[in-house]
Amino acid sequence: MERSPDYDVIVAGAGPAGIAVAARLVQKGRGQRILVLDRYHFPRDKPCGGALTGHMRPVMKTLDLAIRVDHVPCPDAVVRCGSFERRVQMGQSVDVIRREDFDADLVAQAREAGVTVLEGEGLVSYERDEEGVRVKTSAKRELRAKVLVGADGAASRVRKQILNNAKETPHRLFVAELNVPAPRGLETSMVYDFGLMSRGLCGYVWLFPAPDNRLNVGLMHYPNRKKSLSGRELTALLAEGVRPYGVELPAKGVRGWPVWGYHPDAKISEPRVVTVGDAAGIDGLTGEGIAVAMEQAVVAGDCIEEALESGNVAFATYRKKIRRATVGRELALDRWLAKLLYGSGRWRDWLALVLLDEKVLEMYARRVDGTEVLADQKLRLYGALCRHSLVRGRRLRKLAEHMS
Ligand SMILES: Cc1cc2nc3c(=O)[nH]c(=O)nc-3n(C[C@H](O)[C@H](O)[C@H](O)COP(=O)(O)OP(=O)(O)OC[C@H]3O[C@@H](n4cnc5c(N)ncnc54)[C@H](O)[C@@H]3O)c2cc1C
Known part of the structure; x- marks a missing residue:
């Protein structure tokens, strides 16, 4: 029965x-x-x-x-790429x-x-x-x-x-939680650093201030068959990515994790x-x-x-x-944006748009802080694309200067 x-x-x-x-x-x-x-x-x-x-x-x-x-409430995020730096206020804190x-x-x-x-x-x-x-x-x-x-x-x-x-093919995320405080001036800021895209990373490095005076550092690598990077290479990139912040990655304690987009x-x-x-x-x-x-x-x-x-x-x-x-x-919009930024082979073009058009970073900050739905902002995104097509060359030169 x-x-x-x-x-x-x-x-x-x-x-x-x-x-x-x-x-x-x-x-x-x-x-x-x-x-x-x-x-x-x-x-x-x-x-x-x-x-x-x-x-x-x-x-x-x-x-x-x-x-x-x-939890550590972060009222702002610092976006960096080489010598480029911009602090973006969050509409509501990210914890x-x-x-x-x-x-x-x-x-x-x-x-x-x-x-x-x-x-x-x-x-x-x-x-x-x-x-x-x-x-x-x-x-x-x-x-x-x-x-x-x-x-x-x-x-x-x-x-x-x-x-x-x-x-x-998974996205790969590598992370280490360090028993050191966040770098000075970044005690309540989330850092997103795209500088390593020029070294083959299809993604970004983060530094987040964690409770108990700790620092959480990591990177995300988008699945890109042309730029397949080993775990060792990604760990080395993470070490390279956090060094400019005065942070030394320990030999042990970095962990990689595959996730599905x-x-x-x-x-x-x-x-x-x-x-x-x-x-x-x-x-x-x-x-x-x-x-x-x-x-x-x-x-x-x-x-x-x-x-x-x-x-x-x-x-x-x-x-x-x-x-x-x-x-x-x-999620569907971000999947499309990720494909353009990390997977299209034209990352310089898209990164120049994201970083150098002030409105785009602001729009994304509103998406992260939850005060706006980015998928509802297609007209504004389209406007940013149109603006970009007019000043693309100038922005690309500026990005190259920042990354040199
Ligand atoms: C390195 C890294 C950094 C990240 N950073 C962020 C971040 O800063 N912010 C953010 O929002 N997201 C981040 N993410 C993503 C986030 O961790 C996940 O999206 C989130 O944990 C998803 O929650 P979940 O419950 O689906 O999965 P999980 O949190 O993984 O929970 C799944 C649970 O299922 C259990 N389980 C597994 N198999 C079985 C089984 N067979 N039977 C029963 N139980 C099982 C596991 O033990 C686990 O407890 C990060 C991911 C990684 C890898």
């Missing part, structure tokens, strides 16, 4: 995405009917820059979650947290709201049938649910199963199964994914509730719903 499902929803992964889906389902009155499981025990390690963009506070408020851990603390507190908040979170037990595989999803766990148990959420991060097993193990046409669900967060794709331009995960989770939670209510668990429109939500529109 068929066993009835143990849960309405099993969420694999208790990172920001998984906890946010759980929080949304709590709001729908399903707190007692969901199980969140994570392969690790919290506080668990998570390589990350820890910058919570301006979208974070509103989405957390929507989900009845709060930032309760130590830098330490992921170990932040994620553990999110788990605590979910528990306080009545959610069962199981630590140290991961999803190994799943099978779907008419009745639901059977989840096999690392504790050799089989759990049943009506719906499974793959919130299991960049190395998501759920994503792999949905995509049938299709081969993909959001693609609006990629499959992110199948009947009874949806993916959220890194499992569904991060922001291709910045590598940002924490607020993204939570914003996707709101859409996912609503779709799951609708599916459970109606009994139609096909999730046939989930991809479109994510794509049409503000988060999906911003």
Whole structure:
């Protein structure tokens, strides 16, 4: 005889995405009917820059979650490239947290709201049938649910199963948390440095001031088959990128991590199964994914509730719903911008536009601080392109001077 499902929803992964889906389902009155499981025990390690963009506070408020851990509010960002430097004010501060603390507190908040979170037990595989999803766990148990959420991060097993193990080229993010304070004058500023693009980096180096007087440094490298760089080369580039700030990268402690960029046409669900967060794709331009995960989770939670209510668990429109939500529109635009800036082979041209057109940096700052939706600013972006075509040569010469 068929066993009835143990849960309405099993969420694999208790990172920001998984906890946010759980929080949304709590709001729908399903707190007692969901199980969140994570392969690790919290506080668990998570390589990350820890910058919570301006979208974070509103989405957390929507989900009845709060930032309760130590954080460094950054009211501005410094954008650099060679001798070029510009300080951009944020409409609302970007908060830098330490992921170990932040994620553990999110788990605590979910528990306080009545959610069962199981630590140290991961999803190994799943099978779907008419009745639901059977989840096999690392504790050799089989759990049943009506719906499974793959919130299991960049190395998501759920994503792999949905995509049938299709081969993909990841973005690569390298990070080190240093036990030194932020450089003088940058104690509450986020630094984005594009100078290493002239040395083959398809991305940028960051320096973020972290709680407890620490400094978080890292880089993002866009997947570019023509400029394939090894982990060793990327680590060396990171060391080179932070040196001008008086920061020495230790020989050990730099960690690399592959992540998948959001693609609006990629499959992110199948009947009874949806993916959220890194499992569904991060922001291709910045590598940002924490607020993204939570914003996707709101859409996912609503779709799951609708599916459970109606009994139609096909999730046939989930991809479109994510794509049409503000988060999906911003991700799709950033994917396109990333392709131009990092992947087109014309990075000088695009970088000259981004850095030397004051309005473009301002517009992007409003997107990061969450006060404007960049995808709604297409006319202004188009205006910037037109302006650029008129002064392109002059800007390229200026950029070359800055980078020499
Ligand atoms: C170096 C680096 C720097 C970054 N910097 C930033 C930044 O500054 N700002 C920003 O917004 N984003 C940043 N990101 C992206 C951000 O870290 C992710 O987008 C974010 O963590 C996504 O949350 P998530 O819940 O989807 O995944 P995760 O946070 O990775 O959580 C996934 C969870 O699933 C668990 N899990 C994995 N497999 C299983 C399984 N089989 N069964 C059960 N549980 C499982 C994991 O243990 C983990 O707890 C950075 C990423 C990297 C790699």
